[in-house]
Amino acid sequence: MAHNIVTVLGLALLVFGVFVFFSAVLGLYRFDYALNRMHAAAVGDALGIFCVLMGLILLHGWSLSAAKTTLVFLFLWLTSPVASHLIAEMEVVTISNIKKECEVEER
């Protein structure tokens, strides 16, 4: 019984994660500027990978593969902010006129 509940929960998380990835790709098509597209990509990186890998850990059960999947998940969560920060810095450095795309505010 408990096994069935865990399997159903894992499958639900997996399907929801695939849906999150779908909306991230939809966001990549619907937004019109690179820095806005990065936010859609960040949704896929954070929420999508969280849901998919949590569902897969539940499906694996208590085994070595589940531990390795946790390692992949931790690694992706540590590196994805760094990667998106580097891409954003590159975009801001290379673009010629940032004020045309979005307003700049100093506080």
Next chain:
Amino acid sequence: MEQVKDLLLTASALILAVLILATLVRAVLGPRFTDRIIAVNVINTMVVAEMAVLSVGMGEDFLVDVALVYALLSFLTVVVISRLVVTRRLRHAERECGKKTGENAHGA
């Protein structure tokens, strides 16, 4: 139960593959090179998810190791490309600046 599980795993693997193809189209379409790099980053994330899904669906444990190595390599790619672009751009700007001040000195 097992049939439903297999069906859902296969379906999600197929949907992820279609999404990867759609993101590849976005990478070809993207007007600037940063759009392409963002699309490639999303593709890398989805490939890792796809490998993890396949490792459950096919019952192969080693695919998780492959996913780990793939995640390491994709992070390394983004870091190398962005460092390369930023340092080259900064050097270029410095050279332009130097040329301008040189011209001014010459004109004066």
Next chain:
Amino acid sequence: MFILFFLLWLLMAGKVTLAVCLWGAAVSALMCGFCRRVMGYRWRWNRRGFGQLRAVIRYLGNLLVEMLKAGFVVMKLIYTRGRDMEPKLIWFDTTLHSDRARATLADSITLTAGTITVETREGRVCVHALDASLAENIEKSRFQQELERLEA
């Protein structure tokens, strides 16, 4: 740090035998020495370590909740708003002093979808927000308050 490397080795090996443990201990010691000597990492255990552990765990739980909420908000924006966003680039000051706390703040800001740290330079942080509503009170967010408490 030695224990972390050793656990990683065991996880990658997948079985616990005498040979695996001995090789793992040797390689972990080597990696530990390399990290200290060449890369200059120091893993200090101070007396407040255990008291701070609870605060760190609470911070991580807080980060998880905020990340999930922000993900849902941005997904709703993708479906409802589409192209008419008001993206914004904000420079603001942090009150944090140590490099580690600043890096953690920038990482947390980037991990919550909708806001991305573009640059940090000597206490000034540049943040790009997808919509103006997401960036209203970013300079006094919960992350910063908790990190201040951790730093003190």
